[in-house]
Amino acid sequence: MSTSANTRSWVESANGHADFPLQNLPFGVFSRSGLTPRGGVAIGDWIFDLQAALEAGFFNGAARTAAEAASRDQLNDFFALGAEARQTLRRELLHLLDENSPQSARLQTKAEVLLHPMGECQMHMPAHVGDYTDFYVGIHHAMNVGKLFRPDNPLLPNYKYVPIAYHGRASTLCVSGTPVKRPNGQTLPPGQEVPQFGPCKRLDYELEMGVWIGPGNASGDAIDIVDASQHIAGLCLLNDWSARDIQAWEYQPLGPFLSKSFATTVSPWVVTAEALAPFRSAQPPRPAGDPQPLTYLLDPADQHNGALDVELEVLLLTRQMKAQGVPAERLALSNTLNMYWTLAQMVTHHSVNGCKLQPGDLFGTGTLSGPQTGQFGSLLEMTEGGKHAIQLPSGEVRRFLEDGDEVILKARCKREGQVTIGFGECRGVIEG
Structure with a gap:
């Protein structure tokens, strides 16, 4: 599942970013002063906070179930859900972060809690590795x-x-x-x-x-x-x-x-x-x-x-x-x-x-x-x-x-x- 090479994000730094454009959206676990470790998504120079997005009501149905698993302090639960859940959450993230998203105006008004500067965050092991x-x-x-x-x-x-x-x-x-x-x-x-x-x-x-x-x-x-x-x-x-x-x-x-x-x-x-x-x-x-x-x-x-x-x-x-x-x-x-x-x-x-x-x-x-x-x-x-x-x-x-x-x-x-x-x-x- 990919998105068009011409698709841009309302997160400006993602457009043309060498690692984390809209077409990537990798998952990780991060923390920041005042925030406990939680799941996030890299988008340009920012980390999209899945816990904050859930609390703001941006996910519903199967995408919400997947986002809840991906928002925790480890990605094991998210990994366990398999490809269909990953694809569902990816589709919703592509929709939300697209510059033409119907929700872009609302998202941008909440950007202060949804987006964290990557340089101010600490990254953690993505999952608890058993083996x-x-x-x-x-x-x-x-x-x-x-x-x-x-x-x-x-x-x-x-x-x-x-x-x-x-x-x-x-x-x-x-x-x-x-x-x-x-x-x-x-x-x-x-x-x-x-x-x-x-x-x-x-x-x-x-x-x-x-x-x-x-x-x-x-x-x-x-x-x-x-x-x-x-x-x-x-x-x-x-x-x-x-x-x-x-x-x-x-x-x-x-x-x-x-x-x-x-x-x-x-x-x-x-x-x-x-x-x-x-x-x-x-x-x-x-x-x-x-x-x-x-x-x-x-x-x-x-x-x-x-x-x-x-x-x-x-x-x-x-x-x-x-x-x-x-x-x-x-x-x-x-x-x-x-x-x-x-x-x-x-x-x-x-x-x-x-x-x-x-x-x-x-x-x-x-x-x-x-x-x-x-x-x-x-x-x-x-x-x-x-x-x-x-x-x-x-x-x-x-x-x-x-x-x-x-x-x-x-x-x-x-x-x-x-x-x-x-x-x-x-x-x-x-x-x-």
Whole structure:
């Protein structure tokens, strides 16, 4: 469900806004001085207060039921309602915020309570996350990292058959802007046989998308690939911070543990499946010789229209760059079309063993690197494991993150004939 590219809003800053025009309307949870955390909708430079709109009587019927769920201090209840409720509320919001809305005059008289300046609000986690799973569907990242450890055989045999993932730690998910404390752990210095304990020296970011689960499934019931998209409420940006030296020592034989569980940052706005619909794309064809997905993961409609075309960006701003007034430096520009598996395949595979998914569960896609220099979604890839330094405009160099460094993730959907929409920012500063 989308609205015309020519449709404008009476909220002036929304018109031509890089991230939050009328055609987007993402949901989030915010607070402001004097206001408890509550659900809102991003529109231009403002947040539309769903609680205030409900109290003013702007919603009726099914739209009111959906708005009540979306107005709370978490979006779990709203996610649980599913696609029909989201679509109903979106239609009503498009109607209310359109510059030609019959209610625009009344809305504008109440703008002081309905609209809050985004810059004066604090954003919170959009939902209470019961479970967080991090996938590994970025094939170029998998290849680049695999080459560092297995130059002759970078991908393990299961990669092209199984959407690889591991279970992460929901308790350390945090919203954009939350400082990230450098973790401690065991590492094995080169040439040594005994590990040492101390702060991570090879701290990294990972450029990912986050996938918010809507309606779940009963324990023991698998989600069919044909229905999987109905279980996705929306997407956000996600930075899966990684302690590479801790990871190198601990990951065999069970995979990541303390190297990943100290912090994972998400952007605060949930861009809905409906807003993303105009930017759907065919899943890129697999290279010649790659196996077809097994039957339970293969749906022609999903292959035809199940991928997303979203431009992804990583920027770095060091403490010295801030002091010098130097703008953030772009480190990478990639795209979600670098996913080897679709979102629907991720959902289906996660549930195929009967695993119970619940509203507000969060998936990470894994690092979404491109195949070329300038498209790598982690410092591990950019520096080839620390072998090469990155030169910054401030005269500094980086192999991995240092204290005071701020990583900024951005994402935009662009397509001819469509209004550009974005995800806002996913930021985190490293603290010692």
